[in-house]
Amino acid sequence: MATLTIAKREFKSYWNSPIAYVVICVSLLLLGLVFFNLNGGFFEANRASLSLLFGYVPMALGVVVIPVITMRLVAEEKRSGTLEMLITLPVKDHQVILGKFLGAWGLVLTLLFATALYPLMMFGVWDLGSLDSGPVLTAYLGLVIFSAAAVSIGLFISSLTESQIIAFFMTAVLMFVLHLFGTIIKINELSGGLKEAISFVSFNSRLADFIRGMVNLRDIVFFTTITAVCLLGAFWALERRKWT
Amino acid sequence: MIEARDLTKRYGAFRALDKVSFEVKRGEVVGFLGPNGAGKSTTMRILTCYLSASAGTAKVHGHDVFDEPLAVRESIGYLPQRAQMYGEMGVLEYLRFVAELRKIDSNAFKKRMGEIVEVCGLGNVLGKDIHTLSHGFRQRVGLGQALLHNPPILILDEPTSDLDPNEKAEVVDYIKEIGKDRTVVLSTHNLSEVEAACARAIIISRGRVVADGGIDDVRARGGRVRYVVSIDEKRVLESGGTYRENSSMAPKAGQVEDALGGIDGVLSVVETPSDDTAHSFVLKGTRSTDLRAEIYSLCVQKGWLLLSMNREVQRLEDVFKTLTRGDDAGARGRTLADDVDEDEDFDDEEEEAREDEGDDAEEEDDDDDRDASEDDEDGGASDDDDDDPSEDDGKKK
Numbered sequence: 073m074a075t076l077t078i079a080k081r082e083f084k085s086y087w088n089s090p091i092a093y094v095v096i097c098v099s100l101l102l103l104g105l106v107f108f109n110l111n112g113g114f115f116e117a118n119r120a121s122l123s124l125l126f127g128y129v130p131m132a133l134g135v136v137v138i139p140v141i142t143m144r145l146v147a148e149e150k151r152s153g154t155l156e157m158l159i160t161l162p163v164k165d166h167q168v169i170l171g172k173f174l175g176a177w178g179l180v181l182t183l184l185f186a187t188a189l190y191p192l193m194m195f196g197v198w199d200l201g202s203l204d205s206g207p208v209l210t211a212y213l214g215l216v217i218f219s220a221a222a223v224s225i226g227l228f229i230s231s232l233t234e235s236q237i238i239a240f241f242m243t244a245v246l247m248f249v250l251h252l253f254g255t256i257i258k259i260n261e262l263s264g265g266l267k268e269a270i271s272f273v274s275f276n277s278r279l280a281d282f283i284r285g286m287v288n289l290r291d292i293v294f295f296t297t298i299t300a301v302c303l304l305g306a307f308w309a310l311e312r313r314k315w316t
Numbered sequence: 317m318i319e320a321r322d323l324t325k326r327y328g329a330f331r332a333l334d335k336v337s338f339e340v341k342r343g344e345v346v347g348f349l350g351p352n353g354a355g356k357s358t359t360m361r362i363l364t365c366y367l368s369a370s371a372g373t374a375k376v377h378g379h380d381v382f383d384e385p386l387a388v389r390e391s392i393g394y395l396p397q398r399a400q401m402y403g404e405m406g407v408l409e410y411l412r413f414v415a416e417l418r419k420i421d422s423n424a425f426k427k428r429m430g431e432i433v434e435v436c437g438l439g440n441v442l443g444k445d446i447h448t449l450s451h452g453f454r455q456r457v458g459l460g461q462a463l464l465h466n467p468p469i470l471i472l473d474e475p476t477s478d479l480d481p482n483e484k485a486e487v488v489d490y491i492k493e494i495g496k497d498r499t500v501v502l503s504t505h506n507l508s509e510v511e512a513a514c515a516r517a518i519i520i521s522r523g524r525v526v527a528d529g530g531i532d533d534v535r536a537r538g539g540r541v542r543y544v545v546s547i548d549e550k551r552v553l554e555s556g557g558t559y560r561e562n563s564s565m566a567p568k569a570g571q572v573e574d575a576l577g578g579i580d581g582v583l584s585v586v587e588t589p590s591d592d593t594a595h596s597f598v599l600k601g602t603r604s605t606d607l608r609a610e611i612y613s614l615c616v617q618k619g620w621l622l623l624s625m626n627r628e629v630q631r632l633e634d635v636f637k638t639l640t641r642g643d644d645a646g647a648r649g650r651t652l653a654d655d656v657d658e659d660e661d662f663d664d665e666e667e668e669a670r671e672d673e674g675d676d677a678e679e680e681d682d683d684d685d686r687d688a689s690e691d692d693e694d695g696g697a698s699d700d701d702d703d704d705p706s707e708d709d710g711k712k713k
Contacts, residue, residue, distance in 0.1 A: 073419075074417055077413065077416045077417055078417075081402070081405075081413050084400065085404055088404040088405070089404055152400050153396065153397075153398060153400035154400045154401060154402055155448070156361070156366055156396045156400070157396055157399070157400060157401060159366055159459075160364040160365070160366050160389055160394045160396065161389060161414060161417045161418065162389040162390045162417065162418060162419075163417055164386065218495070295481045313366070313367065314366075314367050315368060316366040
């Protein structure tokens with residue numbers, strides 16, 4: 073109950089400031105430009121597939137959008153002092169963390185589902201070909217749980233500092249590194265345990281399965297575990313104020 | 317209602333609270349006084365379960381702050397220092413948010429809002445965003461959210477800081493009004509507010525309770541009285557029994573000061589600023605004597621024109637100054653090393669405390685090292701001061 077109240081407030085507060093509008097508009101605009109123009113784009117590829125779209129979304133989400141959304145969650149409240157007001161109300165610390173997580177994740181999901189305009193308009197309204205809807209659905213499923221993990225990472229980092237800027241950069245860099253594994257570092261050129269390890273933590277290779285239309289329980293468990301661990305970490309960081 | 321026993325809070329080697337014990341009974345309005353950094357906010361944060369004490373216990377409304385934080389928070393209304401609220405929210409929206417978290421249903425909320433709007437004077441700002449409000453109104457909204465669930469206990473941390481004098485007076489009035497039927501603990505370093513609103517004062521200095529009692533008791537603790545005397549600067553008694561302006565005979569400030577200081581029983585004389593018609597002085601004497609007659613006859617004897625004289629029991633401010641002396645911003649809280657050097661009678665306890673923390677008794681050798689490291693920690697723990705280690709060192713020696 074308290075969790076939902078906090079989540080609701082958090083979600084609304086994005087719409088009270090320009091953040092939500094800017095993030096959603098700019099993301100959709102950039103996504104459109106990239107999708108239709110970069111490397112020849114959608115029409116050059118000449119296939120009724122959105123895999124090109126899903127190739128860009130996780131990177132943009134993880135490295136820019138989610139850090140922007142999560143950077144203020146706890147850091148800003150600590151800096152401005154509103155956290156004390158919130159925590160001294162009859163709420164438990166884990167409700168605060170969960171509420172904030174749900175609020176921020178809610179905004180990311182809103183953005184994510186706004187991108188569904190692409191398949192709906194392209195293949196529903198303008199009929200640009202017959203879309204194989206299976207991979208699109210699994211890709212969205214993958215992005216949903218991927219964004220949960222990314223938001224919880226951002227929330228955890230935000231709860232460690234009082235500075236939004238630091239929270240933003242740390243989250244962005246961490247997400248970038250996690251994406252780097254598997255794109256810039258070519259996994260196939262490596263061998264043995266290192267290859268195994270890198271492809272294990274790589275967000276890209278995890279998401280690649282979903283985009284190809286495979287739902288792999290291991291991937292789901294991977295992202296869910298990251299989410300749970302980071303939420304616990306954020307909870308611990310919030311509790312820490314009592315003792316230090 | 318509130319019962320604190322030996323509350324201690326350490327930040328590393330820095331001791332923000334040192335065995336603070338006090339009790340607040342139902343219906344009392346208590347002023348929690350102390351200079352900045354004395355431990356007022358820390359105490360309040362422990363009472364509201366925002367922080368945990370390193371040692372000691374506290375009970376609020378019968379609930380232990382450590383074991384039942386939610387029950388404690390339900391029974392108190394808390395206004396933190398500077399009352400930070402979500403600026404982007406509207407006043408009504410924010411109060412509704414707080415009400416939801418306090419599980420007040422919407423009917424009860426509407427009814428309660430009527431009372432709150434009246435008591436806190438929020439009628440004109442309900443629709444406004446919080447960040448557009450003045451400090452005074454923000455403070456009122458903060459009071460409003462603290463009163464929303466009609467709590468038996470109200471804890472207000474510096475409710476009047478950052479306010480202009482009119483707003484301060486208003487807030488003090490609200491507190492008086494609110495304090496009629498509930499327990500209020502209010503922290504401040506503004507003494508006139510305590511005198512205006514509270515029946516009892518607890519003075520805390522460097523993490524310790526140094527005075528606790530009714531305002532008059534606390535005021536009497538200094539055991540001093542003050543005399544405020546002003547003497548005409550130009551006119552003196554001339555032959556014929558009239559007072560005339562006479563520049564050659566007119567009393568000089570230094571002369572008067574020396575003469576007043578010469579009276580038996582005067583402990584100190586301080587000149588206070590005044591306009592250029594009179595010299596004004598504040599004298600201190602002991603409570604057991606009354607020096608007014610002596611002061612008057614001195615003036616008569618010298619031919620000075622006494623314009624006014626007032627004997628008053630020492631102000632709370634003076635007691636406060638005496639009790640918290642040396643508590644400047646550079647030395648917030650105390651380090652363990654400070655304790656040992658300052659008060660002999662705490663020596664034994666401090667030794668124990670140190671041993672508890674794993675510092676053993678072979679001190680002489682590593683004393684300096686530890687002092688240095690503690691100075692560092694001191695600087696780290698105090699957040700808004702320009703810590704001067706040399707000052708600390710000087711004090712230790």
